[in-house]
Amino acid sequence: MLESMTGYGSAELVAGGVKALVELRSVNNRFAEISVKLPRQLLSYELEVRELVRQRFQRGKISVYVQVQSDDDQPITASVNPEKAKACRALLDRLSEAAGVDSPVTLEHLLRFPEVFDNGTTPLDNTEVLWPMVKPLVLEAVERLKEMRRREGEELLQDFGKRIAEIEDTLSLVSTLAGGNLEVVRKKLAAKVEAVAGKDIAYSRDRLEMELVLSADRLDITEELTRFRSHNKFFLEEMHNDESGTGRKLNFLLQEQLREANTIASKSQSAEISQKVVHIKEELEKIREQLQNIE
Numbered sequence: 688m689l690e691s692m693t694g695y696g697s698a699e700l701v702a703g704g705v706k707a708l709v710e711l712r713s714v715n716n717r718f719a720e721i722s723v724k725l726p727r728q729l730l731s732y733e734l735e736v737r738e739l740v741r742q743r744f745q746r747g748k749i750s751v752y753v754q755v756q757s758d759d760d761q762p763i764t765a766s767v768n769p770e771k772a773k774a775c776r777a778l779l780d781r782l783s784e785a786a787g788v789d790s791p792v793t794l795e796h797l798l799r800f801p802e803v804f805d806n807g808t809t810p811l812d813n814t815e816v817l818w819p820m821v822k823p824l825v826l827e828a829v830e831r832l833k834e835m836r837r838r839e840g841e842e843l844l845q846d847f848g849k850r851i852a853e854i855e856d857t858l859s860l861v862s863t864l865a866g867g868n869l870e871v872v873r874k875k876l877a878a879k880v881e882a883v884a885g886k887d888i889a890y891s892r893d894r895l896e897m898e899l900v901l902s903a904d905r906l907d908i909t910e911e912l913t914r915f916r917s918h919n920k921f922f923l924e925e926m927h928n929d930e931s932g933t934g935r936k937l938n939f940l941l942q943e944q945l946r947e948a949n950t951i952a953s954k955s956q957s958a959e960i961s962q963k964v965v966h967i968k969e970e971l972e973k974i975r976e977q978l979q980n981i982e
């Protein structure tokens with residue numbers, strides 16, 4: 688099944704006082720190029736994140752973003768340290784006495800001492816808690832990206848099928864028109880012979896027939912049409928292939944289709960056939976543009 692290289696996948700979770708978000712964005716690229724942006728607490732897991740993504744994708748430029756932050760709905764974890772608060776109060780009292788200041792010590796004065804509070808630890812400070820939370824999100828985001836790329840691949844598959852069918856119909860018209868190629872050459876040779884005969888110059892009728900036979904051989908596009916249809920058949924089969932490298936194989940077949948189209952055009956003596964070939968090449972070009980986004 689075809690898979691596009693363009694897509695987006697994300698997953699998020701709020702648990703244990705932490706909000707975690709994982710986002711993956713993918714665009715087309717010749718090879719698999721993975722960039723990872725992690726918070727400082729998870730930098731040591733960068734290689735593991737890369738490997739989780741690389742296992743699921745063969746091609747594409749994929750960007751991974753991981754964000755973690757405290758859940759705003761969680762209660763404050765800081766608490767008062769009574770012993771330090773008393774010590775700070777006593778220190779301020781001695782200072783007032785030493786300075787001869789009669790003003791009483793207030794809460795505002797004590798708040799200037801951060802030591803009176805004990806800051807509780809948060810899950811953001813604990814890598815062993817964060818990674819087990821983030822890893823499943825990475826896997827979930829990868830699968831969502833994979834699913835989106837598959838959906839786009841299905842759309843491309845339908846588009847390719849329609850274009851190949853259009854090309855097949857046009858080849859049938861070309862095959863019918865090709866029967867008139869020899870007649871066009873016959874008329875051209877007859878016109879030349881009449882011009883020569885008009886000057887009373889002898890000519891060989893056998894040589895004329897030989898020229899017609901040689902022209903018929905040069906203008907015959909039966910082999911090209913057969914090969915073209917064969918390439919179309921293989922193209923349709925490869926579109927439904929689940930093996931990796933489908934995009935590269937389809938690109939190769941497309942090059943062969945273009946080669947046959949150019950050969951048919953060069954052999955044609957009919958303006959109508961040339962127009963049909965132009966239409967075929969336009970369809971192939973549209974397929975080529977879309978193939979750049981196939982994994």
